Amino acid sequence: MSKLVHLLGFVTLNVFLLPFLCKSFSPETPTDRRVLVLLDDLAIQSSHSLFFKSLQSRGFDLDFKLAYDPKISLQRYGQYLYDALILFSPTIEGFGGSIDQAAILDFVDSGHDLIIGADANASDLIREIATECGVDFDEDSNALVIDHTSYAVSDTEGDHTLIASDDFINSNVILGSKKIEAPVLFQGIGHTINPTSSLVLKVLSASPSAYSANPKSKLSSPPSLTGSAISLVxxxxxxxxxxxxxxxxxxxxxxxxxxxxxxxxxxxxxHEKSGNEQFLTELSKWVFHERGHLKAVNVRHHKVGEADEPAVYRINDDLEYSIDIYEWSGTSWEPYVADDVQLQFYMMSPYVLKTLSTDQKGHYFTSFKVPDVYGVFQFKVEYNRLGYTSLSLSKQIPVRPFRHNEYERFIPAAYPYYGAAFSMMAGFFVFTAIYLYNK
Structure with a gap:
């Protein structure tokens, strides 16, 4: 009996504490807060402390663990314990605890964020995770990015694997509005992305003179990765x-x-200081949703002159549609201002496509006439813009034809037919009178 009481108390305590342990992504405060950091060696916590401190200074709670720790886990009782994951364990061949490649991909598929730091000793596991995310590292495990024209000048002549790159993506949403003046120091392996994919973007590219090869051996064949096709980050x-x-x-x-x-x-x-700190600080703000996160609220539609949303529209009705869009600034929701938000009134294909007007305060609106086609339509807003989270909103609404008692009594377009009918009747009457009374 006492064991049962203890067991019930333990379960009750865990259920009570679970919401506090699982500070998950919230639509009201979208920024990741609890971050799991997996390391090859705890010395990385000190050697990379400036990056970690920049995260902690912005309110992130970092939980440092060795990647092979047998007790690590991403979730408990079906709830995720962390909002984001940082993998600074490039040489790991297998994670400890319940974490594996599938668990990490499920973590991303559930809407959580991930940072992967690789190097020349990157294991097959790290390479496979990166491949599943849409990038392919050089297949040569000994290859490094080499650049004989855009290398970082040093007192000793090296093998030009220490690169000074300033080929950044042109996006204030991703890298902030302040220009990065100093080049970024990079030493590691290159990768490629699928140029047809809109989901993967190069934020730091190699120069046209760069190539990927083993710096300790002579080239016996042309390198597989060359020029600006090489992505560094x-x-x-x-x-x-x-x-x-x-x-x-x-x-x-x-x-x-x-x-x-x-x-x-x-x-x-x-430059007295490289651009690494500014580059990665701004980039981490984007990755952890401190910038470029949108939400849509107050989606409304109704007939012109009315306030209530109807259950059905009639063909040729005049309607109004409005929506409020806000952007997360890192601390609060601010009105999002743009001139390219569009609405589709959709059934199999868009019957109406309208660019929404805005009051420059986050409120978007438009009006249009329902097409002369009845069926089940959708109000659709599909908004995708570089650096911003995508908005995908849809709501079904039926459109009916006129009822039998809703048509006009006399249709102006039919006046010629009315005239023809009555003139025929009058002509028949005249013809009959003449025929009957004519001797």
């Missing part, structure tokens, strides 16, 4: 708005690269 925004950052260098996050001065080969300008 890429991002993914999945269809469920989960965000992933994939870097071919773990050192890019390190204190040494954050603090190092940098001078790009061929440039006379020597």
């Amino acid at each position: 890429s991002i993914v925004q999945a269809r469920n708005n989960a965000r992933v950052l994939i870097s071919g260098s773990l050192s890019i996050f390190s204190n040494r690269f954050f603090r190092s001065g940098v001078q790009k080969a061929g440039s006379a300008i020597k």
